[in-house]
Amino acid sequence: MKKEWLVAFHSTHHAIAAERLAKEQEWNMEMIPTPRDISASCGLSLRCTEPELVTADKVIEKFNEKKVLWAGVYIASDLKGRQKTWELIRSEKEEDNI
Template sequence: MREKKQWLIVTFYTTSAAMAAEKACGQAGLPGRIIPVPREITADCGLGWRTAPENRERTESLFQSLSLETDGYHICML
């Protein structure tokens, strides 16, 4: 069994926002990926952006600059 790590999960209200976030992060060189939201977290669209917790400030800044509406920022063990 692989060891769990701590991750920052950003949740979104819509699938289109999640897809826009993925594209924006790719263009900005921000590491991460789209994942199904873990059961411990409730989210409207069911998709989230997973990245390392140390990327939180950069992620928030990017999403705010693009007016991407997020549902929440969560730290989870996955």
């Protein structure tokens, strides 16, 4: 089973555009409040609810194609107590250097 992941955004505008695009693509993703340990300008993130069916690379490729700005992709790490921790695995800053 693949680990849970999410995409954080810089603005609510882009988070909503991403949610719309995810629905058009029939990706099982849900809008959630951005976890506290993730620093992004926007309070909304999209969490992949079926990581075995859609990859972060595929989602980010489509976001980039459609000019949906995103801040980072995070993967759920071990639970600390009851709360998940999130590890940055890809950032928009890395994309600028490609």
